[in-house]
Structure formats: C-alpha cells, structure tokens
Amino acid sequence: MDKAPTSAPTPTPITPFPASRRSYLPGSRPDLRVPVREIALSPTSGRFGEEENPPVRVYDTSGPHGDPAVTTDIHAGLPTLRRHWIIERGDVEPCPGGWSSPATMGSARAIRARIWRFSRAGGAIRCAPSPDGP
Numbered sequence: 001m002d003k004a005p006t007s008a009p010t011p012t013p014i015t016p017f018p019a020s021r022r023s024y025l026p027g028s029r030p031d032l033r034v035p036v037r038e039i040a041l042s043p044t045s046g047r048f049g050e051e052e053n054p055p056v057r058v059y060d061t062s063g064p065h066g067d068p069a070v071t072t073d074i075h076a077g078l079p080t081l082r083r084h085w086i087i088e089r090g091d092v093e094p095c096p097g098g099w100s101s102p103a104t105m106g107s108a109r110a111i112r113a114r115i116w117r118f119s120r121a122g123g124a125i126r127c128a129p130s131p132d133g134p
Contacts, residue, residue, distance in 0.1 A: 022060060022067050035060040035067070086125065095124040 019040040024033035037060040041053035064070045064078060072078075086092055 023057075025057075035062075037062075037066070083125075091128050092125040093128040095126045 017037065017039075020037050023036055023038050025036055026032075027034050036057045038055045038057050040055050043050040043052050060066050064072060
C-alpha cells in the first residue's frame with residue numbers, strides 16, 4: 001500500500017467575494033448547518049432620497065472553500081460530514097475490500113490510492129440488501 005502524502009496542507013487561494021460574508025443557518029437537526037452568503041446591497045436612490053437595503057441571503061454552494069475559517073489540505077480530502085447521517089439511516093453496509101466492484105478498480109496504482117483514501121474515510125459503503133428482496 002502506498003504511504004500517505006507527507007506534504008504540508010496547501011493553503012486554498014480563495015478570495016472572499018466583495019460585499020459579502022459566509023454565515024450559517026440552523027438545519028433540520030442540531031448537527032446540521034446550512035451555509036449562506038450574506039450579500040450587502042447598495043442603497044436605493046429615489047424621489048425621497050436614499051433608502052438603505054437589507055442584505056440578501058443566498059445558499060452558498062462554494063463548499064468548505066468559501067469559509068475563511070477552513071484550511072483545506074488537498075492530500076487529506078474533505079471531511080466525511082454526511083457519513084454518520086447516512087449510516088444512521090440503517091440502509092447501507094460496508095463494502096467488502098473498500099470498493100464496490102472489481103470493474104471500478106482500475107490500475108494497480110488506482111487500487112492503492114483508493115484503499116488509502118477509503119481507509120482514511122472509514123471505508124466505502126453501499127446500499128444494504130432490501131428485506132423485501134431485489
């Protein structure tokens with residue numbers, strides 16, 4: 001098996017969007033936060049002078065890279081935030097050997113990379129057989 005990469009985390013060269021900031025809204029459960037980007041708007045000019053506009057919140061799809069508090073290590077990969085929610089449902093099981101099928105394996109180098117990656121992420125999972133049959 002290949003050794004894990006030894007380089008230091010690579011800083012993500014992300015520049016924040018102007019006039020905006022990342023924040024989070026509470027999700028449907030205590031361990032879930034929904035990322036939003038709060039965008040400051042310019043004042044509106046009209047007959048009665050300038051009127052301030054409240055900021056607009058939009059769903060932030062930039063992933064962890066959009067959060068200035070997160071340092072991304074491209075060698076370690078992303079944290080498996082959803083894994084425990086998926087396992088908690090009870091409809092998945094571990095994949096034998098850490099992959100779904102020999103056809104998806106690829107070259108020997110790809111196999112070693114996948115084994116290393118899945119061992120760090122807790123192993124691959126797949127849908128569990130249905131109690132009602134196929």
